[in-house]
Amino acid sequence: MKLLGMHEALFYDKTYRGEAHCLLCPVRCHIANGRTGACGVRKNINGTLYTENYGSISAMALDPIEKKPLFHFYPGFSILSISSYGCNFKCRFCQNWELSQGMPDTEERSAYDVIDEAKRCRGNIGIAYTYNEPLIWYEFVMDTAKAARENGLVNVLVTNGYIEEQPHMELLPYIDAMNIDLKGGGEFYRKICGGDVNSVRKTIERSYGRTHIEVTNLIIPGLNDGMQDIEDMAKWLASVGKDIPLHLSKYYPQYKMARPETPADTMLMARETAGKYLDYVYIGNVYGTDNNTYCPECNNLLVERKRRIRVAGIENGRCTNCGHKINIIL
Ligand code: SF4
Incomplete structure (x- = not known):
């Protein structure tokens, strides 16, 4: 395990012209000597592909697990959340654009530094790789996740799910939970994110049953807020597993997008629409809404989320009322 600085990347081919063909994510960049890939963190130096952000930490904070958001994974616990920089999408509405599209200040840390910090934090269950896109930080995430497992800590990915099958399958055994963004349909991904929805859907399908997953959808007025869009997404997600928790999140103007925020009525309607197909639907960033978990069979209160989580x-x-199996890890 290399600790700090440039680190040779996994998953690439060298081409006869001296290019590096990166195979980590579906963008599949052909990277000329001296250039970086579309994510801004994988660089070809004389035919060898390096990750530039290995061990570069841009943020580290102890967060409630609900903030990831994960509502069905150790409710009420905290998790040490870390990030680097870069992203393989270019979303105009990015809520963390300073980290995903900018060049923030970073500190160089080893995987073991992160583990030590995680063990020092009271009430912490593990490490969340979050804020910017963790899958393009693959090598550091993999090394840290392995060390975390050896130290009895869990690993959580908060991700756009844009990764090829082989790297995904190699990482999954070390990941205990994921929150995966499902941002919209095919046209939304093509026009707004510069990606394709099928690759993200495949990540959700491969992850379900192999690790705990929850899905987030940010609802943006005029782009993906039609109830038909919500229904299509919920139907598809239910075809994978109707017990996958869905978090509908309210958009606020950010980065390069100035559209007004999503009305609360739209959020409530979207929850009702998705709830016809899925067992657990929550709405984020809407003041005063009930985000408790109820039994999908008998409506018994399972988890109460007020000022405290119970x-x-x-x-x-x-x-405890009807005996229905509940998809929540305690
Ligand atoms: S991980 Fe980065 S360099 Fe590799 S294919 Fe994706 S965007 Fe390109």
């Missing part, structure tokens, strides 16, 4: 109606993984 597990109220789950025993041995089942609803």
Whole structure:
């Protein structure tokens, strides 16, 4: 394990013209000597592909797990959240654009520094790789995740899900939970993110059953806020697993997008629409809404989320009222 600085990348081919063909994500960049890929962090130096952000930490904070958001994974606990910089999408509405599209100040840390910090934090269950896109930080995430496992800590990815199958499958055994963005349909990904929805859907399909997953959809007025869009997304997600928690998140103007924020009525309607297909739908960033978890069979209160988080109606993984199996890790 290399600790700091430039680190040779995994998953690439060398071409006869001296290019590096990166195979980490579906962008599949052909990178000329001296250039970096579309994510801004993988650089070809004389035919060898390096990651420039290995061990470069832009932010580190102890967050409630609910902030990731993960509502069905150790509710009420905290997790040490770390990030680097760069992203393989170019979303105009990015809520963390200073880290994903900018060049923030960073500190060089080893995987073991992160583990030491994680073990020092009281009430911490592990490490969340978050804020910017962690999948393009692959090598550091993999090394840290392995060390975290050896130290009894869990690993959480908060991600856009834009990764090729082989690197995804090699990382999954070390990941305990993921929150994956499902931003919209095919046209939304093509026009707004510069990606394709099918690759993200495949990541969700491969992850389901192999690790705990929850999905987030940011609802943006005029772009993906039609109830038909919401229904299509919820139907598709239910075809993978109707017990996958869906977080509908309210958009605020950010970065290069100035559209007005999403109305609360739209959020409530979207929750009702998605709730016809999925067992657990939550809405984020809307003041005063009920985001408790109820049993999808008998409506018993399972987890109460007010100022404090209280597990109220789950025993041995089942609803205490009707015995229905509940997809929540405690
Ligand atoms: S990880 Fe970066 S360099 Fe590699 S294919 Fe994706 S965008 Fe290109």
